[in-house]
Amino acid sequence: MRNGAQGRIWTKKKPEAEAGPLLQVEGLGKHWGARIGCAEVDFDLYPGEVLGIVGESGSGKSTLLGCLAGHLSADAGRIHYRGHDLRAMGEPERRHLARTEWAFVHQNPRDGLRMGVTAGANVGERLMAVGARHYGAIRAQARDWLGRVEIDPGRIDDRPRAFSGGMQQRLQIARNLVTGPRLVLMDEPTGGLDVSVQARLLDLLRELVREMGLSVIIVTHDLAVARLLADRLMVMKDGRVIEAGLTDQVLDDPQAAYTQLLVSSVLQV
Ligand SMILES: Nc1ncnc2c1ncn2[C@@H]1O[C@H](COP(=O)(O)OP(=O)(O)O)[C@@H](O)[C@H]1O
Numbered sequence: 001m002r003n004g005a006q007g008r009i010w011t012k013k014k015p016e017a018e019a020g021p022l023l024q025v026e027g028l029g030k031h032w033g034a035r036i037g038c039a040e041v042d043f044d045l046y047p048g049e050v051l052g053i054v055g056e057s058g059s060g061k062s063t064l065l066g067c068l069a070g071h072l073s074a075d076a077g078r079i080h081y082r083g084h085d086l087r088a089m090g091e092p093e094r095r096h097l098a099r100t101e102w103a104f105v106h107q108n109p110r111d112g113l114r115m116g117v118t119a120g121a122n123v124g125e126r127l128m129a130v131g132a133r134h135y136g137a138i139r140a141q142a143r144d145w146l147g148r149v150e151i152d153p154g155r156i157d158d159r160p161r162a163f164s165g166g167m168q169q170r171l172q173i174a175r176n177l178v179t180g181p182r183l184v185l186m187d188e189p190t191g192g193l194d195v196s197v198q199a200r201l202l203d204l205l206r207e208l209v210r211e212m213g214l215s216v217i218i219v220t221h222d223l224a225v226a227r228l229l230a231d232r233l234m235v236m237k238d239g240r241v242i243e244a245g246l247t248d249q250v251l252d253d254p255q256a257a258y259t260q261l262l263v264s265s266v267l268q269v
Pocket residue numbers: 032035036037038055056057058059060061062063064
């Protein structure tokens with residue numbers, strides 16, 4: 001692995017060294033006015049697990065992910081991260097966690113990149129945010145990460161707007177993973193891309209998740225993406241989880257009538 005021990009800025013325990021759940025979610029809910037965004041969501045996420053959240057448009061996937069990430073404030077329920085109550089946590093502490101342990105990959109790379117600075121700076125500033133101060137080492141690691149996400153490292157001084165959509169998404173992934181997060185939240189990470197670009201990006205994501213032992217929550221309306229990446233699935237409808245289980249179990253033997261429709265592609269999602 002190129003991003004080996006010497007590339008790491010700080011050390012931390014390997015995910016497998018921790019036995020308990022990384023994330024515990026109980027009774028989570030959020031309304032948008034009188035409307036349900038998501039309601040009564042319960043699940044645990046263990047280190048190294050990939051959880052897929054699927055469901056048609058408007059089923060509450062992004063609302064749930066936003067509450068988990070702290071971009072939205074939930075109005076019911078509890079979220080524990082490594083035993084700490086997130087909703088009771090102060091803003092500075094929460095921001096520190098988001099910087100050091102979490103990553104969020106947006107569907108639109110523009111929402112997760114700084115378009116006005118170079119590719120190298122997009123990756124490097126995340127390293128600086130967690131304490132890196134040596135310019136040469138930061139640049140070397142940024143270059144290394146561009147290579148890992150299959151961007152020509154010779155383009156380190158180009159700005160993201162010179163990149164294709166697929167390359168911008170790779171850059172957003174490099175920017176998010178360079179600090180070695182434990183938990184990565186992704187909202188439709190391949191959503192806006194051509195099918196051929198999507199396929200390679202999905203392979204790349206799968207390799208990185210495995211290599212780095214990441215815990216991931218990925219929202220997708222695309223069941224093929226869910227099948228490729230997720231160990232477990234939660235199916236949402238009208239803000240609620242209506243079915244959950246191992247990915248092959250849910251997709252090959254769906255129990256809820258709605259999931260059966262979803263799997264048989266009768267529903268336009
Ligand atoms: N910013 C918002 N303001 C008002 N209602 C919203 C907002 N975002 C989502 N909703 C509502 O919350 C519900 C769930 O939406 P969302 O979480 O975006 O679903 P999904 O990501 O599955 O498409 C929908 O009824 C939607 O209209």
